[in-house]
Amino acid sequence: MRLSRYFLPVLKENPAEAQIVSHRLMLRAGMIKQSAAGIYSWLPLGFKVLRKIENIVHEEQARAGHIPIQMPILQSADLWRESGRYDDYGEEMLRMKDRHGRDLLYTPTAEELVTDIFRAHVGSYRDLPLTLYQIQWKFRDEIRPRFGVMRGREFLMKDGYNFDLTKEDALHAYNRHLVSYLRTYERMGLQAIPMRADSGPIGGDNTHEFLVLAETGESEVFYDSAVTDIRLGSREIDYDSVDECRAVMEEFTALYARTDETHDKAKFAEVPEERRRVARGIEVGQIFYFGTKYSEPMGATVQGPDGKPVPVHMGSHGIGVSRLLGAIIEASHDERGIIWPEGVTPFHAGVVNLKVGDAEADAASEAICAAMAAAGLEPLYDDTDERAGAKFATQDLIGLPWRITVGPRGLKNGVVELTSRRTGESEELPPEEAVKKLARIYEGHLVRGI
Amino acid sequence: MRLSRYFLPVLKENPAEAQIVSHRLMLRAGMIKQSAAGIYSWLPLGFKVLRKIENIVHEEQARAGHIPIQMPILQSADLWRESGRYDDYGEEMLRMKDRHGRDLLYTPTAEELVTDIFRAHVGSYRDLPLTLYQIQWKFRDEIRPRFGVMRGREFLMKDGYNFDLTKEDALHAYNRHLVSYLRTYERMGLQAIPMRADSGPIGGDNTHEFLVLAETGESEVFYDSAVTDIRLGSREIDYDSVDECRAVMEEFTALYARTDETHDKAKFAEVPEERRRVARGIEVGQIFYFGTKYSEPMGATVQGPDGKPVPVHMGSHGIGVSRLLGAIIEASHDERGIIWPEGVTPFHAGVVNLKVGDAEADAASEAICAAMAAAGLEPLYDDTDERAGAKFATQDLIGLPWRITVGPRGLKNGVVELTSRRTGESEELPPEEAVKKLARIYEGHLVRGI
Structure with a gap:
């Protein structure tokens, strides 16, 4: 690309509205332009990086055997009433009525819709395991959007959903996602540490967040410094192997690493003092196992090997695609500007x-x-x-x-x-x-x- | 891909809700699933074709020197008030309020927003010509959505916008788009005929629609049958050459070809009788030149060679990306199912x-x-x-x-x-x-x- 024919509107001045370095540098490098509070246009350079990150996610999802679909931006409120989340979700959900007065919403996540697709089309345990995912724009009406794409209202997210016959199978899907996420982040030049987390409105017991250490992170994190020495690197993992995936999961989650939501002072005290770290982190992904929380109320069952219907065990798994640009820049810059890792450079x-x-x-x-x-x-x-x-x-x-x-x-x-x-x-x-x-x-x- | 690990929910029965063949076949082949009126999920096979079509569009846009960006789904109503279209647009525009009571809308098109990006960043004629485009989900609240993805409410569209110093330059951009669209459609195995059209709410004098002939088309079309003998084929066109682009435009638009909106009985009567055709067509794209309609009210000016500010001449250019799947199937199927052209097969x-x-x-x-x-x-x-x-x-x-x-x-x-x-x-x-x-x-x- 010839610069004379490109559109790269770099700014000489530091924009006043940017409080953190990634936001400042994305504006100065002509990557984004705000169009409303927490809503951005992606200018050519920013869009190019966004697409690379998207493609890395697609490649690693394909490697793990997950299948891409595309669900719509708008969903009918009816599905969310079925799961009970329409009322639970509160003001972060953007709601509207169409010209016929029907309730629609801008999807913040898609557990209900993907469960609806599943129950309409899958009837037998022989069609399992199945993991469907998408990369799609989401909306959460943050009360105070800030930090540029790190805490925007409209954001690009990868969300994936596994459907399995048993809890054991679903936990394998959980571990498989953990491995594939580690590889995804490492390809982007990032170290993202899986930390035990809180499940929030998604529900469920098992959940890990992936955090990139950065001073500007919104979460306080507590960890054993030895956790930062572990890398997946170039090892080949067989994603169908229950043992191989579990071994990686255990290796990466054995040491103490938690966000403030799940921090346990007594357990943290057991970490050798010289390895205890309190720092800040940016959340770039989260994985959940939530069992039959959606499949039971929504009737997503399959015929088991014995002919009887069983609700499927599910989990959901997200990567904050657009937010990753901010996280990468927070982790890789100097006083003169951004330093892109080779994997994502525009x-x-x-x-x-x-x-x-x-x-x-x-x-x-x-x-x-x-x-x-x-x-x-x-x-x-x-x-x-x-x-x-x-x-x-x-x-x-x-x-x-x-x-x-x-x-x-x-x-x-x-x-x-x-x-x-x-x-x-x-x-x-x-x-x-x-x-x-x-x-x-x-x-x-x-x-x-x- | 092994079918045993894929998600391809084919239907044995013809779905009752589908009135036209492409809708029926997309449902039966497990490509889409309706989630609300005129709103669809794209299942793996459908999404795969959608992405191929998207990538052909990206490749041909790059060849023409156009630069990809990504604008948001939601826009602030304020910009649309500036152009005067907020009130003009009527019930097809989906409007909503955020938690702070601010007016937002689900973008049906992006002339205002792209003009806002331009005026913020471009100040000199030396930065022209410039054409920015995106492929993004759009929403139009059709009163009666039907025909599957052919007339849905939420749809994927390529929309591009050229910024030029003079009318002459902008007409070159118009012709360049015409050439690149012809190549785009031909790569998908489609013949799409440019027909003189009506500009509707976008405004402007020069506009052509691209129509694929099909019995199920929503538009009545009138044309000289000789127009169907013209192909761009493999000729190399220099997109920077004003003469080469204009020659293609003239070749493809010299013969009579109009939609019912611009049909002129007297002129049609001049076509030799044996070549007069009345048929139906599916609109798969449209190009517009509208001059300073947006740049003047919105203050999108550049400093001209003489140092004086001049409003830029603009046009906008759209391809109905998701609708193309329907059009391709309408044009290429038999009683047993779909027949994908090699360029877009999943x-x-x-x-x-x-x-x-x-x-x-x-x-x-x-x-x-x-x-x-x-x-x-x-x-x-x-x-x-x-x-x-x-x-x-x-x-x-x-x-x-x-x-x-x-x-x-x-x-x-x-x-x-x-x-x-x-x-x-x-x-x-x-x-x-x-x-x-x-x-x-x-x-x-x-x-x-x-």
């Missing part, structure tokens, strides 16, 4: 032409862009006539992890400069070597864009 | 194992699936223990364009059967040849799935 490298209009510099820059495209990499080519300092400042602000600087002086020696945004270190390389090095760096990190 | 071929449990048949089927995956093709592997007749009926219903049938008898001779859904013709081939043939068939038709 472009793989910036190509900065220091002398636009110079035939040699133009040709070399374009050749680098073409070579990157041939390697499956997407460049953002700064072909504008800004000064070098302004170009570098924009690159630093928008946070592409790599920059290739092309200038007449280097080209005389047959080299360009490859710079890491994270370390600031540069090396001089022939153009084709720079592209080859980028291709190696991005191996295993390529995600489809939009 | 899976590239069905692999039907006639003897599940037979070691040789299982191994051969799995090898075919693996070879397809290696060639970038996605199989739907029927590994269930249904009878052959039922398996074939499901394949015909869901409409994958190709089927590979694997059975012990053929395998003894080293062959499987490759069958075209469209022609019903079969040929016997060694498994690896069948996959190679599929790879050739799909060359140029591969679109990313989800």
Whole structure:
């Protein structure tokens, strides 16, 4: 993409309304624009990252055998009356009437609707296990929306629902989700720690939240510092294996790690003192097992092996897709701007032409862009006539992890400069070597864009 | 994908509520489920096609140089009051109040919001031309929703907006959209004819609708039959070339083709009698040029080359993404079910194992699936223990364009059967040849799935 033809409205000033760094940087980098309290438009750069995150979620859901669907934004109130949640949900639910006076709502979550789909179409235990999920816009009418996309009212969320014959099977689904979420977050360059949590209006006993440690997090968290040493890494997990998934779950949840909602002072005191940590965290996902809480009142039963109808055991599992952008930026930035992890960066490298209009510099820059495209990499080519300092400042602000600087002086020696945004270190390389090095760096990190 | 692990709830009976074939087939093939009047859930097979169509639209928008953004579902009423459309829009607009009593609406279109983004960020003619687009859910509170996704209330739409310095530039954007839409529809196996149309509540003088001819279309159309002989085909069009885009526009709109809204009996009478056609059509897109209708009242100006502020010339351009599924099925089906064009098929071929449990048949089927995956093709592997007749009926219903049938008898001779859904013709081939043939068939038709 040529910057001269792109729409990247970066701001020079710090916007007054932004209280936290991710909100400030998303506004300054031209990623979002607020259109109403807690409701945002995603500008090109922001939408590109959003889509990458979405695609990582889709890829990891597919790997776990979960099946994508798309449920509507609006739901009829009738289904929510069936489960009893229409009255329970309170003012966070946005309600409206259509032209015929029928009650509709902007879905904050979809347990009822997916249970309705299930009961209409699935009748036998032989069709289980089944996990359906979607990535869809949700709405919660927060009384005080703030922190940009971190606590917006309209937000993009992955919500998945498992249907199983027995509690044991459903707990496997729970563990399988835990494993696949860990992998999902790690691909985005995030460490998200599963912490025992409170179930809130979803209901159920078993639930873990995934928290990214950050000073700006809205939750107070208490944990054993050893929990931050565990990584899933590149191990291959068989998602059908009950034992393998349970082992990962046990490994990641054995150590003390809780939010303030479930914090237990006595248990925390058992953690060796030098490993006790009190910090803040950003919630980026949550998994639940809630048994037959919805299947029983809504009549979602299957015929069991003995021919008798049994209500299915369910759980639901969410990832805050749009909020993840804020969390990633909170976890990865410096005073000059964002530093995208390779897995989610909107472009793989910036190509900065220091002398636009110079035939040699133009040709070399374009050749680098073409070579990157041939390697499956997407460049953002700064072909504008800004000064070098302004170009570098924009690159630093928008946070592409790599920059290739092309200038007449280097080209005389047959080299360009490859710079890491994270370390600031540069090396001089022939153009084709720079592209080859980028291709190696991005191996295993390529995600489809939009 | 193994059918035994998929969620494909096909119906044996014709659903009573469906009046037209696409609605009936989408329900029977387990693609959608109605959740409220005119509001649908997209089940796995339907969502897969929806995503392919979405991705074709994204690819063709990128080719035309248009830039994707994502605007919110909900908008503040204030913006619509600025343009004067809040009162004009009537009962089709779904309105609601949030917990603080502020007026919100479920966006039916986004001229106001995109103009607000533009005026906030763009100040100079040097930043033009600019075309921003999104694919997002929209809502229109149809008084009588019907025909499934063809006339639903909540629907997925691509809406794009061009910003240009002059009327001439904006008319180039108009022509560029016309060309890119033609290519978009052709990739989906559709012929969509641009017809002079009425601008309705969007406003403006220049507008064309794109219509797919079908008996079930809601619009009466009048055209010169020679218009159906024109195809864009594989010609390369330079989207930056004013002349090339205008030539395509003129070629496709020179012959008489109008909807009942703009029909002109006298002009129609000039068409040679044997070429005069009166038929019905499904609207799958519309392009508009409306000049400064929004930029003037909303103050969307740029500094022109002479330093003076000028309101930008705009147009908007829509594709009915979810409705396209209905249109494609209306145009491509037979009495046994859907026949997907290669460009949008949810899976590239069905692999039907006639003897599940037979070691040789299982191994051969799995090898075919693996070879397809290696060639970038996605199989739907029927590994269930249904009878052959039922398996074939499901394949015909869901409409994958190709089927590979694997059975012990053929395998003894080293062959499987490759069958075209469209022609019903079969040929016997060694498994690896069948996959190679599929790879050739799909060359140029591969679109990313989800």
